[in-house]
Amino acid sequence: MTNVTAASGALFQRRVAVGGVTVNTIIAGQAAPKWVRLSRSGNTFTGSYSPDGTTWTVITAQNQSRSKPA
Numbered sequence: 001m002t003n004v005t006a007a008s009g010a011l012f013q014r015r016v017a018v019g020g021v022t023v024n025t026i027i028a029g030q031a032a033p034k035w036v037r038l039s040r041s042g043n044t045f046t047g048s049y050s051p052d053g054t055t056w057t058v059i060t061a062q063n064q065s066r067s068k069p070a
Contacts, residue, residue, distance in 0.1 A: 002047035012047025
């Protein structure tokens with residue numbers, strides 16, 4: 001999930017393991033209104049934000065395998 005909140009700023013939230021806890025990467029000091037984007041290239045998911053929908057700042061990226069739990 002990519003989100004912007006007044007309290008937290010811009011954040012990218014994900015699970016790095018199947019059934020695991022969520023992990024957040026936060027860039028403080030960002031407040032709505034902002035555009036948010038969650039993109040995928042292969043197994044890599046990237047969370048980004050933008051003030052105008054044109055210039056994007058990457059929050060972080062996460063490589064996620066496609067393996068299923070046993």
